[in-house]
Amino acid sequence: MGVGIFRQPANLLSSRLCIRRVSTVTDSVPIASELLRGRKLALASYLALSLFICTWAQTQNNQVSLPQHLESLVNDRLEATRCPGLSVAVASHNQIVFSKALGKSDIEQGVPLTTASVQRLASLSKPITGTIIMDLVEQGKLALDVSVRQYLPELPAFYQSVTLRELLSHQSGVRGYADEESVLFSTIHYLTSRDALKVMMTYLLAFRPGTKVEYSSLAFTVLGAAAEAVTGRSFQQLSMDFFSNHGIRGFALDDLYAIVPRRVHGYLVDRNLNLQFNDGRVVERDYLKGTNGEITNAHYYDISNRYPAGGFDASAEDLLRFVIAVGSGKVLKPDTVNQMWSAQLTSDGANTVFGLGWGVSKWKEKTKMVGMNGLELSTAAFLRYLPDSGVGVVLLCNAEGAKELPELLNDVLSATAAP
DSSP states (O other): OOSOTTTHHHHHHHHHHHHHHHHHHHHHOOOOHHHHHHHHHHHHHHHHHHHHHHHHHHHHHHHHHHHHHHHHHHHHHHHHHTOSEEEEEEEETTEEEEEEEEEEEETTTTEEOOTTOBEEOGGGHHHHHHHHHHHHHHTTSOOTTSBGGGTOTTSOGGGTTOBHHHHHTTOSOOOOOSOHHHHHTOOOOOSSHHHHHHHHTTSOOSSOTTSOOOOOSHHHHHHHHHHHHHHSSOHHHHHHHHHHHTTOOSOEEOOTTSOOTTBOOOEESOTTOOEEOTTSOEEOOGGGTTOOSSSEEOOOOOGGGGHHHHOEEEOHHHHHHHHHHHHTTSSSOHHHHHHHTSOOOOTTOOOOSBOSSSEEEEETTTEEEEEEEEEETTEEEEEEEETTTTEEEEEEESEESOOSHHHHHHHHHHHHHOO
8 A cells, every 4th residue: 555645656657767778778789699698697687776776766765755745744734723732643554654743732831742742632532441441341341231230230220221332332322411511611520430420320311222323421431430340440540550451651641630741731722712512502702701812721621520531641642552552453352343443333223433432434435444533622632543554643732723633634644545
């Protein structure tokens, strides 16, 4: 597979030119037979050397062309995104071939963003939690198709029909709030997901589990609580256990009170951007009245009420390494990965865009793709991975209100996945 749409014609042309030069020599010089045999040997050596040089040059082009193209692409588009800091990591054939960090990690302190900077992953945390849950399934500690009340008996009776499969695939009906704003702007620091569950579990389900899809972050709080119940560890602890057991580095929980080395600061870069909630409400940012500046600090929030849904921090490189490890069968068994990355059906057989914790789709309507988008008050994040070719892209921006990120993501992926 080629790694850049601009590269292949140049390589083919280069090879043809080398061969034509050799052919011209043989066609234009009539000589005696002995001399011809000697020249044929010399010609064969020259041909082999020419092809070697052309192959070497082509290999060198393949090694540098994609990174150079991506470097130019990301540099040229940074200003249009309005990201204070932008991290991009790209893989081809399950090897990281490009990593770039531009802008600032902290505007006030003038700290530059680096490829080691730790960004908030927002909903890119859901695939991580999905993988943790499937690891516990492999261990026999959790089962996908039994009632979640088997692990959390404190849940109300109406949770009896809710399974882990439905929670992972956004088919559970769990909303867990009367006012979504109170979830988004929560300032309560919960020690465990099970503690956070106590606040949300009394709210009725929005629909009968399995009958439809409705994106739910708090469904992942229920998953985190179930994992806590079977391990005897907080979600923070059990997730770090998971990373340690599988040799995965660079991840942290976005605990406001913890010291997280290299954690970036979060911003709002469009103060005129209204808050839009799943129930259709649009809310202006009245909290910014009296605050000057086009760019502001992000609204304060404590994400411990939904760590499993949006609470992980990592660099773009470390997240991509995690995805490659999963895709390479180094974390879960291949059958488990295939199940996790397969679209889950509703009870009436309708296809969906969710696997188990992961979004699933098709690249160019034909190639299997997994990933997720993430948005919080301080970050925008994107992940795409093509399992069959090992092509992956992670894009992280430390701001809400950034522009043209989906377009940049698409262009980076197109350049990397081009045949």
